[in-house]
Amino acid sequence: MSSDRRIGTETSATRAALVAATEEIMLEDGYAAVTSRRVAARAGLKAQLVHYYFRTMDDLFLALHRTRVEQGLERQAQALAADQPLWALWDTSRDPRGTALTMEFIALANHRKVIRAEIASSAERFRAAQLEGLEVVLERYGVDPDDWTPIVCTVLMSSISRFLVMEFETLGMSSGHAETVAFVERYIRKVEGERRCPAQ
């Protein structure tokens, strides 16, 4: 049986280097460019080490995904607890690196059905946490729930920010982006007032 094979420790610096290299390659050349050989080369290591620290390539993807989900949820919680939660949330969701990686993971989910469940479940966690936070915030601001419900705000903000980042980062496209950002920010300003925190 193959699962008897020994595996490296979770605290190993080599292991962390492999995970970091995986993220870089995904961002630069897409998930399909993540091969054991390329990851190792990027980290300055031998290819076989990838399979020492991760039983399969799926395990490597999952390791990266988990650390990013932890960080992302933490960051989203901070945004929701900020002085101006709407501005903070908008800034967070427009972060190019995080969003681009998320898009790659979604594309990966269509390719590796095994890890699709994990990606889907983390997406649900992000949405649920954001919804919970927005419910409090919008109520505090006295936003009419018959018009802008928290769930609609969540979905709209995610859609728009992710789409813009994807078009710009992946295709180098920007037509209509400035106008759309201005449009969204006009709404945020109407509810939360002028931005006080500097844009991230």
Next chain:
Amino acid sequence: MSSDRRIGTETSATRAALVAATEEIMLEDGYAAVTSRRVAARAGLKAQLVHYYFRTMDDLFLALHRTRVEQGLERQAQALAADQPLWALWDTSRDPRGTALTMEFIALANHRKVIRAEIASSAERFRAAQLEGLEVVLERYGVDPDDWTPIVCTVLMSSISRFLVMEFETLGMSSGHAETVAFVERYIRKVEGERRCPAQ
């Protein structure tokens, strides 16, 4: 020199079968699952035939992309010329198959830099054509251009529809989707009246 190699005719039924198989695999398992062997197997052909009809795998992707762009532009033009252009456009952009394929091509653009330019340019063409159409439509409906500009409408509609399709088709996720769709359709109804054409 390799480019001397002969290539099959563009009208060949075998060639068309290979392109069709490529689309199916992309939708089911992502662009990275498109290999010469899998494409051929799906079409019930030998793997080497892929390289007879297409010099490289990039050529195969481009062939599929071009036919889909043609069809998509045609379909978008029909929507803009319809009795209720906003409803028609919204329906068109929510088509799961077309959108899912577009998302795969965008992910592919991050992986195959060679064909990225072609994908980006077609995205610009879609946007420009939709913008041109919406300018006429919104003006006809007397929409205040200080509020909803055509370019913002275009970007918003694309963002929302693509994002929803992506979440649902790829991740099987649907929280907040119905509410968001209802939200968008309320705006469309306000401008264009009750939907008369049946949803596609």
Next chain:
DNA sequence: GTCTATACTTCGATAGAC
């Protein structure tokens, strides 16, 4: 014009050396 035999490269993974 259409297809196949074949070459060569790269991949994921494992067993075993240090």
Next chain:
DNA sequence: GTCTATCGAAGTATAGAC
């Protein structure tokens, strides 16, 4: 605990047979 030698499978692509 850490790393390497090596294998079998799968990938792209070409030259040549029909």
